[in-house]
Amino acid sequence: FDVVFLGSGVSTAIPTIRHVLDMNMEGQYQCPVCHHALNTPNSKNRRNNVSVAVVFEAQDGSKKCIMVDAGKTMRHACLEQLPQFGVSSVNALFLTHGHADAVLGLDDIRDLQISERVEVEDRGNPGQMVHGFRVVSGPIPIFMTQETMATLSGVFPYLLSPPRYLDEVNNVIERRIACIKPQVIEERCSLNVDGLPVQCFPVFHGGDYVSLGFNFGSPGQFVYISDVKVIPPESMEYLRSLPRIKTFVIDCLDHEGIWSHMGLREAISVCKELNPETVYFTGMCCSFGLHDDTEALLLSMGLTNYSLAFDGLCLK
Numbered sequence: 001f002d003v004v005f006l007g008s009g010v011s012t013a014i015p016t017i018r019h020v021l022d023m024n025m026e027g028q029y030q031c032p033v034c035h036h037a038l039n040t041p042n043s044k045n046r047r048n049n050v051s052v053a054v055v056f057e058a059q060d061g062s063k064k065c066i067m068v069d070a071g072k073t074m075r076h077a078c079l080e081q082l083p084q085f086g087v088s089s090v091n092a093l094f095l096t097h098g099h100a101d102a103v104l105g106l107d108d109i110r111d112l113q114i115s116e117r118v119e120v121e122d123r124g125n126p127g128q129m130v131h132g133f134r135v136v137s138g139p140i141p142i143f144m145t146q147e148t149m150a151t152l153s154g155v156f157p158y159l160l161s162p163p164r165y166l167d168e169v170n171n172v173i174e175r176r177i178a179c180i181k182p183q184v185i186e187e188r189c190s191l192n193v194d195g196l197p198v199q200c201f202p203v204f205h206g207g208d209y210v211s212l213g214f215n216f217g218s219p220g221q222f223v224y225i226s227d228v229k230v231i232p233p234e235s236m237e238y239l240r241s242l243p244r245i246k247t248f249v250i251d252c253l254d255h256e257g258i259w260s261h262m263g264l265r266e267a268i269s270v271c272k273e274l275n276p277e278t279v280y281f282t283g284m285c286c287s288f289g290l291h292d293d294t295e296a297l298l299l300s301m302g303l304t305n306y307s308l309a310f311d312g313l314c315l316k
Contacts, residue, residue, distance in 0.1 A: 001054055001055060001056035001057075001196065001216070001217060002054075002055045002056070002085065002314055002315065002316055003052050003054055003055075003216075003222060003247075003314070004052065004053045004055060004081055004082075004085055004312070004313070004314050005051075005052055005081075005282070005309045005310065005311055005312065005313040005314075006048060006051040006052060006053055006067070006074070006077040006078065006080075006081050006082075006311065007047060007048030007049045007050050007051040007069075007071065007073060007074075007077050007311055008047045008048070008050060008282045008283070008284060008308070008309040008310055008311055008313070009047025009048055009049060009050065009283065009284055009285075009311075010047070010049075010101075010253060010261075010283055010284065010285040010286075011049060011071075011072075011099070011100065011101035012285075013047060013048055013049055013072070013073050014033060014034060014037050014045060014046060014047040014284075014285075014286050015031075015033075015034035015035075015037040015038045015045075015046070015286070016031075016034055016286060019031040019034035019035075019286065020034060020038060031286055032290060033045050033286035033287075033288075033289065033290055034286050036290060037286075043291075044292070044308075044310040044311075045286070045290060045291050046311060047310070048073035048074075048076060048080075048311055049069070049072055049073045049074070049077070049101040049102070050069060050071070050101065050102075050227070050251075050282050050283045051067065051068055051069040051070070051071060051074065051077060051226075052067070052068050052224060052249075053065050053066070053067050053082065053085070053087065053090075054066040054068070054196070054222075055085055055086075055087060056194075056195075056196055058194040058195050059194070059195045063087070063088075064091045064194045064196070065082075065087045065089070065090050065091055066090070066091060066092045066093070066094065066193055066194075066196065066198075066216075067090045067092070067093050067094070067112075068094045068095075068096065068214065068224065068226070069093075069094070069095060069096055069101075069102040069103070069226070070093060070102070070103060070104075070105040070108075070109060071100065071101040071102050071103065071104055071105050072100055072101055072104045072105060073101075073105070074104075074105025074108060075105060075108045075111075077311065078108075078111075078112065080311070080312070081311070081312055084312075085314065088114065089112055089113055089114050089137045090109070090112040090113075090140060091137075091140070091193070091194060092140065092141050092142075092143065092193045092194070093109065093140060093141070093142045093143070094142075094143045094144075094198070094200075094212070094214065095142060095143070095144040095148050095212075096211045096212045096213075096226055096227055097147075097148055097205055097209070097210065097211040097212065097227060098144075098147065098148040098151030098152065099205075099227075102227070103148070103151070103152060103155065104155075106142075106156055106159060106178065107159070107177075107178065108178075109140060109142075109159075109178035109180065110176060110177055110178040110179070112140070113135055113136075113137045113178065113179060114135070114136040114137040115133045115134060115135045115136060115137075115176065115179075116133070116134050116136060117131060117132075117133055118131070118132055118133070118134045118172060119131055119132075120132055120166045120167045120170075120172050122166075123166070130166060132166040132167070132172045132173060132174055133172065133173055133174075133176045134167075134170055134171055134172045135171040135172075135173065135179040136171075138171055138179075139171065139179045139180055139181040140178070140179065140180050140181065141180075141181045141182075141183050141193075142180050142181065142182050142183060143183045143185050143191065143200075144182070144183070144185065145184070145185065145186075145187055145210060145212065146184050147210065149182060149184050152182075158177065159177065159178055159180060160180075160182060163175070163177060163179055185200060186200075187200065187201070187202035187210055187212065188200060188201050188202060188234075188235075188238075196216065196217065197215075197216075197217060197218070198214055198215070198216055199214065199215040199219075199238075200212050200213070200214055201213050201214075201215075201235045201238055201239075202232065202235055203225055203227075203230070203231050203232065203235055204228065204229055204230040204231070204232060205227045205228055205229060205260050205261075206229050206259050206261075207259075209260075211226070211227040211228060213225035213226075213228070213231075213235065215242070219242045220242035220243040220244060220245045220246055221246050221247070222246065222247045222249075222315075223239065223242070223245050223247070223248050223249065223276070224249045225249065225250045225251060226249070226251055226282055226283055227251055227260075227261070227283065228250065228251045228261070228262060229257070229259065229260050229261060229262060229266075231270060236273075239274055240274065244275065244276065244277060245274060245275075245276035245277065246276070246277050246278065247276065247277070247278050247280070247315060248271065248274065248276035248278065248279050248280070249279075249281075249282055249309065250262070250267050250271065250279070250280075250281060250282070251267065251281075251282060251283045252264055252267040252281035252282070252283065252284065252288075253283060253284065253285050253288070254284065254285045254287045254288040255287070255288065255289075261283060264281075264288075267281060268303070268306075271306070276305075277305065278305050278307075279303075279305060279306045279307070280306075280307050280308070280309040280313075280315075281306070281307070281308050281309060282309045284308060291308055291310060294308055295307060295308055
């Protein structure tokens with residue numbers, strides 16, 4: 001399978017609105033990272049909210065796409081990246097947790113589904129036809145913890161409630177909203193989505209607040225932890241039990257980190273313990289520095305198999 005980074009940045013995304021507006025106050029840019037992101041075409045410093053798309057061939061030969069998280073910048077990220085990789089719809093969505101940068105794009109999930117406007121008979125008025133929308137690709141399963149489900153029920157009650165069907169057998173709904181199939185999962189579980197194995201495990205994203213990490217594919221093939229401050233012992237034991245991890249993606253906010261995100265030293269410490277073949281940091285803030293400068297720093301530290309992820313990066 002291929003992994004496409006739809007986003008690799010912090011919740012505010014980069015450039016931040018604040019740093020762009022600061023120019024109006026000071027007359028010059030105060031943040032070189034945001035300046036580069038705003039003014040340089042295809043800048044690797046321009047970062048949407050953390051998210052990846054896992055694109056693979058199903059057992060029937062069809063192309064499938066699993067997305068992880070749908071944050072505030074999801075619409076822009078999908079418009080930028082998905083057409084380049086031949087993705088026509090998303091077949092499943094995993095949510096790491098219930099924060100804004102992971103879920104606030106859910107309303108636009110409807111545009112990741114294939115639908116068409118149709119006429120069907122009005123069940124309340126036989127012989128009368130009404131317009132509806134047939135979701136050709138079917139309801140999209142969204143996998144999340146019970147805690148995330150509770151958050152979404154408050155934020156998106158119209159999505160989490162069953163849609164009003166005009167013809168449920170043929171997935172015809174009254175309004176063109178996202179047609180989803182919420183799937184509450186345990187924090188630690190194994191799933192199979194269209195033939196692709198997915199292992200979920202919990203990490204702590206500040207205090208004891210749980211965010212999910214994932215292993216996609218065979219054990220150790222692709223491990224993704226986008227939002228973490230502490231990896232609890234049981235999850236660390238699971239990661240140590242894997243064959244040498246081929247590709248390891250881990251949260252690294254900046255040099256220092258904060259209460260809910262790892263900093264560079266913490267992320268490196270985890271990576272050295274697990275010794276993956278290749279490491280990519282994600283979830284960066286502009287205070288981490290320019291992309292190329294930080295890559296040079298990693299190289300100077302002897303971390304030759306470490307890199308910063310960037311939006312549009314595709315791992316084969």
